[in-house]
Amino acid sequence: MLTIRGRLAWSYALALGTTMFVFALTIYLVQRSESLSELDDRTRLEADVIAALLQVSQREPGGVVVTNRATGKPELDFRVANLLAVIPDFVIVLGPSGEPLFLSADTRVLPFTEADRLLQVVSRGDAAVGFGRLTLGAPAGEIRYYVRSIVEAGAQVRWVLSGASTAELVLGPQRLLTVMVYVAPIILIASILIGYLLVGRTLRPVENIVDEVEAITDGRSLHRRLQTTRSRDEIERLTATLNAMLARLERNFASLRRFTADASHELKTPLTVLRSGIERALTHPKAPPEVMEVLEETLIEVKRMTEMVDSLLTLARADEGRAPLHLEKVDIRELFLEITETAGMLSEQAGVSVTMVIPESPQVLAADARRIHQMVMNLLTNAIKYTPRGGSVWIESAMADQRVNVTVRDTGIGIAPTDLPHIFDRFWRVDEARSRTGARPGAGLGLAICKWIAEAHGGSIDVKSRVGRGTTFTVTLPAGADVPAPPEEAPATT
Ligand code: ATP
Ligand code: MG
Secondary structure, eight states: OOOOHHHHHHHHHHHHHHHHHHHHHHHHHHHHHHHHHHHHHHHHHHHHHHHHHHHHHHTTOOOOOEEEETTTOEEHHHHHHHHHTTTTTTEEEEEESEEEEEEEHHHTTHHHHHHHHHHHHHHHHHOOOEEEEEESTTTEEEEEEEEEEEOOOTTTTOEEEEESSSSSHHHHHHHHHOOOOOOOHHHHHHHHHHHHHHHHHHHHHHHHHHHHHHHHHHTOOOOOOOOOOOOSSSHHHHHHHHHHHHHHHHHHHHHHHHHHHHHHHHHHHHHHHHHHHHHHHHHHTTTTHHHHHHHHHHHHHHHHHHHHHHHHHHHHHHHHHHOOOOOOEEEEEHHHHHHHHHHHHHHHHHHEEEEOOOOOSOOEEEEEEHHHHHHHHHHHHHHTTTSOOTTTEEEEEEEEEEEEEEEEEESOOOOOOGGGGGTTTOOOOOOOSOOTTTOOOOOOOOHHHHHHHHHTOOOEEEEETTTTTTTEEEEEEEEEOOOOOOOOOOOOOO
């Protein structure tokens, strides 16, 4: 695909090429037609001059026509013939019965058949009078001639033909065409290059805008605005329009975040009341078993809903920049030890073996212990949840280049390559069709939170997966006690 810059440069070149071609063709045609009419004027003038010369010579004693002693045929007197020999073109003088009296040097050197064709023309006598043309073989090529009858030079001379080859004349315009053929590519290449550079300079402000918009629309920088120019052109309008759009987007995003945060917050209290109510009802000694069963199912759902509302609130607060990290020194070994018990319970329930490789030496991070715990637990529960019975899960941590890499690996169902780019999106789950409360319940918020936590700590999260083989999540976090600057907002939903 050609860029606008490339397309414009090509258009310039095409326009210039076409203009040059039309220009050269017009000059060629005009010059050619002028040259031909000059040639016609010349042949007519030559014929007239010959007629005048014969008229004058005819008054000399002996006339203009003599008999050749060798051939016995009539011909022009040698003095007249010498005068006519000066004329460079094809000249033929005929007597009244069509006998040739004079052939110019040009005519004599023609091959016999071609000279004969020229003679045939003038032999038609009065029928041939006027302009005409005849195409002979190279090098003479096309000949334009003029035939006139001579009445003023006595009875012995009757017709004269004067003709000239167009070959030498069209050479002028043809040379122009040749020059154009050589010069045109140079001009075209130069114009493409200059056009490309000029368009590049013209489009640079647009490219700058694209770069700036790209940087802004990563979701974290909607408060930023494009640099305004005072150029009073389309660029200034474009910048102003985009800035207005960014302002609207920022307002909309802000109100959306506020709404989500408020809604989740408002839901928390009723959910807590509901949960404690159900828990209290479950302790009722006289409740019939079927009621107990319903209450237990409801409690599971309420717990799930509470978790979802918690996750939503976390993300909404992070978006608003109201989820500050409480940084402290966190040793990964301690973290692993903390989750051992929960991991054991989860693995037992799911029938999946969980191997936790506790690092031998301390691996210290400057991090929010609660958030890091939440992130590792999210990855671990995912690994157990998406691994069928009998499978295995490993969790380990390694330190390299001042970075701590926590890896959660499983032999589970895996994720298809087409799904991988979406798994960190909010509310995104591979199998949407399956109920959120089915065999593998979830809201699709866990990984979004993991990504936010990793990035908020100045780290990253990476995933590799093969369908049916398993998945590996790697979280990379900066090691050491340096306290990273708290981020403004969480990654936005894409
Ligand atoms: P939640 O974590 O909010 O309870 P969830 O587990 O469905 O719900 P995420 O943790 O965000 O949501 O994961 C998103 C999707 O990515 C999951 O629905 C699942 O399809 C896929 N996924 C995540 N981890 C794994 C894994 N270890 N193996 C296979 N698929 C996974
Ligand atoms: Mg999850």
